[in-house]
Amino acid sequence: MSELLTSGSRRDIGREALPHGGARLVAPAVLLIMVVTGTALGAVVATSLGLLPLVGQPRLSTDGFTTLSGDLRAATRESLLTAAIATLLAAAIGLTIATLALRAGRTGRLVIALAVAVVTVPHLVGAAATGLLLSDVGLAQRWSGVSAASWPELVAGRWPGATVLELAWKESAFVALVVIASVGRRYADLREVAAVLGAAPRAQWRRVLLPLSGPALASSSLIAFVYTLGTYEVARLLGRAYPEPLPVMAYRLFTDIDVAARPQAAAAAVVATGLALLVAVITLPLVRRLGADR
Amino acid sequence: MMRRTRLRRRSARQSRLTLGPALLAFWLVVPLVPLLMWAVSSRWSGASRLPQDWGLRGWQEALDAGMLPALTRSWVLGVAVALIATPLGAMAGRALGWRLLRRPALPSLVLLAPVVLAPIAVAMGLDVVILRLRIPGEAAVVLVLSVFALPYTTFTMRATYLGLDPALEEQARVLGASSRQARHRVTLPAATTGLVTATGLAFLVGWSDYAVTLLIGGGQIVTAPMLVGSSAAGSGNDALTSTLAISATLPPLVALAVFTYAASRRRTAAQS
Numbered sequence: 001m002s003e004l005l006t007s008g009s010r011r012d013i014g015r016e017a018l019p020h021g022g023a024r025l026v027a028p029a030v031l032l033i034m035v036v037t038g039t040a041l042g043a044v045v046a047t048s049l050g051l052l053p054l055v056g057q058p059r060l061s062t063d064g065f066t067t068l069s070g071d072l073r074a075a076t077r078e079s080l081l082t083a084a085i086a087t088l089l090a091a092a093i094g095l096t097i098a099t100l101a102l103r104a105g106r107t108g109r110l111v112i113a114l115a116v117a118v119v120t121v122p123h124l125v126g127a128a129a130t131g132l133l134l135s136d137v138g139l140a141q142r143w144s145g146v147s148a149a150s151w152p153e154l155v156a157g158r159w160p161g162a163t164v165l166e167l168a169w170k171e172s173a174f175v176a177l178v179v180i181a182s183v184g185r186r187y188a189d190l191r192e193v194a195a196v197l198g199a200a201p202r203a204q205w206r207r208v209l210l211p212l213s214g215p216a217l218a219s220s221s222l223i224a225f226v227y228t229l230g231t232y233e234v235a236r237l238l239g240r241a242y243p244e245p246l247p248v249m250a251y252r253l254f255t256d257i258d259v260a261a262r263p264q265a266a267a268a269a270v271v272a273t274g275l276a277l278l279v280a281v282i283t284l285p286l287v288r289r290l291g292a293d294r
Numbered sequence: 295m296m297r298r299t300r301l302r303r304r305s306a307r308q309s310r311l312t313l314g315p316a317l318l319a320f321w322l323v324v325p326l327v328p329l330l331m332w333a334v335s336s337r338w339s340g341a342s343r344l345p346q347d348w349g350l351r352g353w354q355e356a357l358d359a360g361m362l363p364a365l366t367r368s369w370v371l372g373v374a375v376a377l378i379a380t381p382l383g384a385m386a387g388r389a390l391g392w393r394l395l396r397r398p399a400l401p402s403l404v405l406l407a408p409v410v411l412a413p414i415a416v417a418m419g420l421d422v423v424i425l426r427l428r429i430p431g432e433a434a435v436v437l438v439l440s441v442f443a444l445p446y447t448t449f450t451m452r453a454t455y456l457g458l459d460p461a462l463e464e465q466a467r468v469l470g471a472s473s474r475q476a477r478h479r480v481t482l483p484a485a486t487t488g489l490v491t492a493t494g495l496a497f498l499v500g501w502s503d504y505a506v507t508l509l510i511g512g513g514q515i516v517t518a519p520m521l522v523g524s525s526a527a528g529s530g531n532d533a534l535t536s537t538l539a540i541s542a543t544l545p546p547l548v549a550l551a552v553f554t555y556a557a558s559r560r561r562t563a564a565q566s
Contacts, residue, residue, distance in 0.1 A: 021389075021394055022389035022392075022393075022394025022395040022396075022398075023389075023395060025385040025386060025388055025389035025394065026385070026386040026389045026390070026395065026401045026405070028382050028385065028386075029382040029383060029385065029386040029405060029444050029448060030386070030401050030404050030405065032378075032382065032437075032440065032441060032444070033404055033405065033407060033408060033441050033444060034404060036416070036420065036437055036438060036441045037407065037408065037411060037416055037441060039419065039420065039423055040415070040416040040417070040418075040419030040420040040423070040438070041411075041415070041416070041419055042419065043419035043420070043422045043423050044415055044416075044418055044419035044422075047418075047419070047422055052422055093318075093321065096314075096318065097318050097322075100314055100315055100318060104315060107312075107315040108315075110315075110319070111315060111318055111319060111322070114319060114322040114323060115322060116550070117322075117547060118322050120498060120543070120546050120547055120550060121326070121543050121547075122501075122502030122504070122519060122522075122542060122543065123502075123504075124502070124504045124519050124522055124523055124526075124539075124542075125329075125502075125519075125522060125539040125542055125543050126325060127526070128329070128522060128525075128526040128535050128536075128539045129325045129326055129328055129329045129536075129539065130325055131526065132328035132329065132332060132532055132535070132536065133324070133325055133327070133328045137341070138328065139327065139328040139331065141341070142341055142342070142343050143343055148341060166325070169321070169322075169325055172321070173322060223409055226409065226410045227409075229412065230411065230412025230413060230414065230415070231412075231505075232412075232413070232414050232504070232505040233504045233505060233523065236527070237523075237526055237527060246412075247412055247414045247415075247505070250414055250415070250418065251414055251505075251508075251509065254418055254509070265418065266418065266419075269412065269414060269415035269418050269419075270415070272412045272414075272415060273411055273412055273415045276410045276411065276412060277410055280410045
């Protein structure tokens with residue numbers, strides 16, 4: 001019996017050592033992603049080009065993109081603006097949270113626990129809470145004593161203030177946790193060395209923590225940026241009706257009674273996806289290079 | 295004189311040291327405060343700073359709105375996504391973490407790709423296809439969310455396998471274990487924390503989804519986030535919205551706290 005097991009296991013080790021053993025392991029996940037996203041994105045692109053109409057004959061045209069080109073441009077601007085400001089805030093605050101959590105012992109652990117809690121809160125809940133906090137009859141207005149009339153229009157106002165703040169809130173916790181997880185132990189060791197060599201706290205931060213956390217900060221900021229580009233519910237609850245970000249525009253047109261709006265809805269989704277892919281393709285080499293320094 | 299300046303400087307540094315954490319804790323906690331306040335208020339009108347009537351009206355209304363069945367549906371969705379995304383992610387993570395692929399670059403990119411894609415775009419495309427193929431909406435929602443959970447499970451397990459020595463599994467096989475036994479009795483127990491993290495992340499993707507369920511389900515699949523969304527967008531009933539929002543947030547948070555506590559207990563027991 002043991003002879004049988006041994007021979008079997010030897011054969012298995014040999015098989016696993018071959019590269020296609022690895023290919024078999026990744027195949028199910030890779031296939032699932034390729035089939036689902038390939039089918040879905042193919043259908044969205046085809047719909048945007050008039051090739052998959054809900055009723056009538058398919059006809060190749062760019063009407064989906066041109067009919068509402070002004071709205072599409074405004075939505076693109078709104079999406080990019082929201083994502084860029086929210087990501088910058090999230091990166092700056094996330095790095096601050098990480099710095100503090102890595103330096104302070106017990107308070108640091110408390111801040112990490114809070115950040116973990118924030119990450120598990122759904123964005124939709126965050127958006128509902130932010131509305132209750134920042135609207136003109138929200139908690140902040142009630143407690144600050146500012147009259148409702150002179151309270152800034154953060155929710156559904158001219159600028160996507162509440163949307164940006166909600167996204168920055170959740171993503172700052174995400175950035176902080178990624179940075180803490182990636183530098184934790186090494187920072188503690190190197191910081192001790194730097195302190196022994198006479199580096200002041202500020203120098204320790206600039207010369208040790210910042211370079212160490214560079215790759216994690218860059219990659220988590222990239223993820224935060226593409227996430228905020230594609231998110232729907234936050235801007236839907238906290239943003240104004242016009243201009244709306246691309247995902248909100250896509251969903252509104254998709255559920256329009258007029259089925260002729262479907263190609264335009266798909267066009268907004270295609271632009272959102274294209275933008276996120278473009279940003280990823282441009283910045284990924286940079287993120288890689290930061291990581292390669294280590 | 296000099297001593298006093300030094301003392302003052304030290305106290306300024308001390309206050310900076312406590313002010314920073316306090317500000318950051320404020321930033322992290324304050325958005326959730328209105329939810330907690332409104333969830334225990336029965337009447338809070340006008341511009342008054344505190345509710346006129348405290349009470350649990352919102353909870354009763356949430357129960358009437360179907361909160362419990364919706365939470366159950368969210369739980370089923372989370373479990374279904376975790377059941378698909380965790381094993382597939384663990385397999386892919388093993389291949390990537392133990393460098394079993396000759397060219398890992400392309401599979402890694404594919405496995406990361408869902409992070410970049412807008413869920414609403416993928417859901418929209420699939421909705422067009424499932425209408426023609428007559429695939430039930432529930433199955434499509436689970437499939438799409440599993441795809442969005444795969445990057446998290448794969449790269450969590452990749453990091454876990456990076457920290458595990460493959461030689462341990464080989465030794466078990468040399469000692470007579472089959473490859474299946476070695477995997478199940480040696481490697482997987484050592485990867486428990488990673489597996490639980492991956493399962494939790496995949497569960498959260500299903501549990502907290504709004505956009506994909508809304509678009510593909512067309513309002514027919516009523517999960518907890520659906521109730522939160524419709525209440526927040528149109529009801530004007532802040533007590534109800536807050537109660538629903540808290541119910542949609544607390545269960546995973548409690549599970550996480552219990553797991554963290556159990557893990558720390560286990561670690562302390564192992565050390566002593």
